Amino acid sequence: MKKIHVTTKVNGDEVEFLCPPEETLLDALRDRLGFSGAKEGCGTGDCGACSVTLNGRLVCSCLVLGAEAEGAEISTVEGLAHGGELHPLQQSFIDNAALQCGICTPGILVAAKALLERNPDPSDSEIRYWLAGNLCRCTGYDKIIKAVKIAAAEMRGETA
Template sequence: MSNIHVTTKINGDPTEYLCAPDETLLDVLRDRLGMTGSKEGCGTGDCGACSVTINGRLVCSCLVLGAEAEGAEIETIEGMADGDQLHPLQQKFIEHAALQCGICTPGILVAAKSLLEKNPDPTEEEARYWLAGNLCRCTGYDKIIRAVLDTAADLRKAS
């Protein structure tokens, strides 16, 4: 089986890689590109730990083939902070103690950022619905939702 050459943008940076036809984007990110922020929790798209955006669409990278990234723009957790400056969501997760073991946190942060880009003023119900595809065993979700809603309020005030 010959490898496939892929040209894409990851977190704004032009990126090229070779991957097997059956290799997932999650495996490419972690094993070929050293971007270990996205986690494999289930491998079946049920937990959201591997969430990334492709052309602005939230996806589980364990369900996308690496070859499907050809020509796409991908955003991962590694691209969320701006250098040493945390993204407001990352800061609010710390302030609200909305993270514990860290397995689900990258995927939840990527999903929450995607939510706020599409809906900068979500209700609690909308936030819970949007993040329903991200499973967490540690926090109980309430702190996560509070951090997301608090970030949304701050971002609205700043704009």
């Protein structure tokens, strides 16, 4: 069985990899390209731990084939911080104790960033529904929702 050659962009950098046709984008990111920030919690699109954006849309990378990434632009959690400076969401998650074990955190950060790009001032309910596909078993979500709100306020230039 022949592997497929894929050229794609991850966090702005052009990369290439070879993968079997059935390999998921998640496995390609983790095992071929070393972006292990995206996690496999279920492999069926039910937990959101593998969230990345593909051409600007939030997706579960476990439900995308690596081959589909040809010519695409992908953003992962590794692309959130710029240099040494954390994205306001990342800083807010640390400051507001929005993670316990941290396994769901990369997916939630990527998802929350996608939300704030569409809606810079979401209500609690909008955040909760947007993040409904990101399971967190540790926090009960409370501090996650608050951290997203605080980061959103900061990104709007308001002091929370």
